[in-house]
Amino acid sequence: MIRFDDVTVAAGSVTLLDRLSLAIEPGPPTVLIGPNGAGKTTLLRLAMGLLAPTAGSVTRTDERRAIVFQRPTMLRRSAAANIRYASAGSDRTRELLALVGLEHAADRPARRLSAGEQQRLALARALARDPTILFLDEPTASLDPGSTKAVEDVIRTVSERGIKIVMSTHDLGEARRLAGEVVLLHRARLVETGFAPSFFDAPRTEEARRFIAGELLV
Amino acid sequence: MPEHLSALDLVLTGDPALFAIVRLSIAVSFSAVLLAAVLGVPLGAAIALSSFPGRDAAIVMLNAMMGLPPVVIGLVVYLALSHSGPLGAWGLLFTPQAMVIAQTILVTPIIAALARQTIEDLWLEYRDELTAMEVGPMRRIATLVWDARFSLITALLAGFGRAAAEVGAVIIVGGNIDGFTRTMTTAIALETSKGDLPLAIGLGLVLIAIVVAVNALAWALRRAAERLAG
Known part of the structure; x- marks a missing residue:
């Protein structure tokens, strides 16, 4: 679906991603993990096409992309109108509100919803674009805990419907619950990638062992 | 009778001369604000969302034009509309239309500058989402103007306040003709110089009441709409 070949992203003298190569394929969720500042958000923005690589190349097959930012911005209109605004074609507002459990809030101003409700609404709004691949930047x-479970349930449902999920998290528990594939980033570099069970049970790198043990903080 | 009481009489008894002046003043100022909004909001939005060489200088100029002296605008419009001026053939000098033109020129920079700032601030907030949704330029402008509508009302009010209160431009291009181009501010200036203080005070009271009422109405609309839209 998306290939990153020797990609570097730099902002001035700061390297945000350093010679990263990775292929994201259809299937269960790909979860990006790593300490703060590791490059997770940069990789998601690059994959979404919101950033251009400084060096290297990003190759995409013909897919429809959508993203939910860590702090989604709600448009100043109702929850339902936020979804309608993003709709790619047919109006699936009711169906999407039901999917994220917000039927009761359809006519409420989106900005008056709780943080958890806004996150679910942002998911519904992204899904209104009918994506084949959905990027989620630290969605929980x-x-x-209650809102986290509600969001994770939606992510699971969406993934089961065949939409590829690529998400970042710094919550190892969440990564264990949702990941099919894990990508560990540390200090702008890809350190290790692998299927979730083998990554967590038998990490190959020292950084991965330390991260799983909670010792890799920066 | 004390002068402020006779002024109140003029207001409360609905003195025809006084209310003819009030009607003209409201019509001229509202027309000017409407035209200035049609010109100023898209101009402000365009500057907010575009990048071009000299953009910073354009913003400084626009902000500076908020302080244009009304008498200078009046003079420029007078020269343009006078018989020997480039627009003299229109025959608009000393008409309410000339007053609307002058006030529109006065108010447009205020609305454009405030709209530019409001829309630029909202764009910083919305940029990632609208870019990710692949929203095109025209829909982007429409979205930002619509979502900033409550703040833009404040810009329109600032424009209305400026138009309703100014005297220098309308007195030059309107000529303060009794029953035709006499507004509240020009009448107040004239009646005060003639010593007819009751009419001047009466007009002053009405002018203040109108400005307060328009602002109160806009504030109430804004609060109600915010409750509905968030």
């Missing part, structure tokens, strides 16, 4: 950061 700063949510309470």
